[in-house]
Amino acid sequence: MPAFVERTPSAEVPRQVLRPHAEHAFAAELASLAGQDDRPRPARWRLSPWAVATYLLGGTLPDGTVITPKYVGPRRVVEVAVTTLATDRALLLLGVPGTAKTWVSEHLAAAVSGDSTLLVQGTAGTPEEAIRYGWNYARLLAHGPGRDALVPSPVMRAMTEGATVRVEELTRIPADVQDSLITLLSEKTLPIPELGEEVQAVRGFNLIATANDRDRGVNDLSSALRRRFNTVVLPLPESAEAEVDIVTRRVDQIGRSLDLPSAPDGTDEIRRVVTVFRELRDGLTSDGRTKVKSPSGPLSTAEAISVVTGGLALCAHFGDGVLRAGDLAAGVLGAVVRDPGTDRVVWQEYLETVVREREGWQDFYRACREVTA
Structure with a gap:
């Protein structure tokens, strides 16, 4: 029988799952960090920025628990990425293919929000609905525009839950779809003109995007969108x-x-x-x-x-x-x-x-x- 897993941080993942999400695969380490983390935590963060950095870089806790490194690289790169997420500025992880951008973004989301599954996968065919919202057309035709007919995107869900959302391969998304992020990131608001409403992000919301250096020229980010991000370059291993x-x-x-x-x-x-x-x-x-x-x-x-x-x-x-x-x-x-x-x-x-x-x-x-x- 196939293993169907509820997409929530508290889900029990059966052993048949080939690749558990980071929050499940390293649940014991995250729990140990949370239990011994007495430092200030930003709103709706599961861990303090120090504990998030420790989770990624590895270390030994006061009770002897060993936290395995998830990222081997310059400490300052991780510290800047974590502190960016503690501000109101979005994070762009940039680097050549294979520098662990997706890996780092997943573990950052898992440590900060306890949920790495709020994800938009960027491709040449990614529609605007993947970033904003879509519609359940059966309900739309039966009852007209309404909240029941609206299908929230992962970005909208993160805004309402105060969580971290990931956008992978941002530069592969068409330019006009990319620019739908501008108002969202600057005003922290997602208008729904069909309903005459808007969704305002609650505290704890932020966005992590990844992009490859070698994708320059595919769909370059506009200067307006690039200003909404703090860019952190993930280097190749030094030695x-x-x-x-x-x-x-x-x-x-x-x-x-x-x-x-x-x-x-x-x-x-x-x-x-x-x-x-x-x-x-x-x-x-x-x-x-x-x-x-x-x-x-x-x-x-x-x-x-x-x-x-x-x-x-x-x-x-x-x-x-x-x-x-x-x-x-x-x-x-x-x-x-x-x-x-x-x-x-x-x-x-x-x-x-x-x-x-x-x-x-x-x-x-x-x-x-x-x-x-």
Whole structure:
């Protein structure tokens, strides 16, 4: 039987759910933080700003409870994002693909409001109703315009509940739909002209939007809308070790949710994948001696997580349970070679000039050559 889950923060999530919402997956940590958080909390916040930052960055509470890091990156970035939500200014998380914008926005909403499900997914086909409101046309035809016929958007619900709403991929939404946020964010009011009414946001309401740096030119934000946001740029991991740590943590979490066995001594293989992605992304080898060409794809941390998770599944189901180069080679090839015409040349040149000559990487070179040929 499929698992149907009520979309409320208090819902009990059955084990069959593949990916629980953040407020369910980390309910114990959120409860521990709330129980020991004696700092001032903004109106309708579940935690204080300090506790929200601790939830994202990790730490140890006075009673010994360990809070796992949800985001590995500069502390100041998280602190600015959290304090923005404590003001009347909306938050825009900006960065290249794979810098954990969606992940951070979900956990911010979970920690602040206890509900990360108030979400508008931005696409080229997102209508204005997704941000404002829609209508139940059966009731509209039967009874005419009225509150019973109105279907509130996630944004309207957040305004009335004093909660945090998320808008993903804001720059993919058509410009005229984007601009429906201007009055909403500046006046904290949503007019309903059909009813001669308006919805005013109650205290606690705020909005988190995400956008990719590489989407510039798709549907650029108007200057009027951009002024309504405080923009926080999420950077790529500063060091290879930090990126290895991020990939290891997320692969472990995903693996446990899929009942995959942990791969012993998998850190070395994860470090190889991270090294390859960073070198191709930066156009320079880690020792700074050799310039390399970069492929068309972003080769983000998120893609490294996907490659390693796929390799973990391969070694668990078709290998001996030990993560090896052969389990990762096909995934690396698929991530690097997005455009067969140009990326394959870049990849083959990198294999022959860098990987082939690198000490201790002969097994990785052979595995990649086998899937590339």
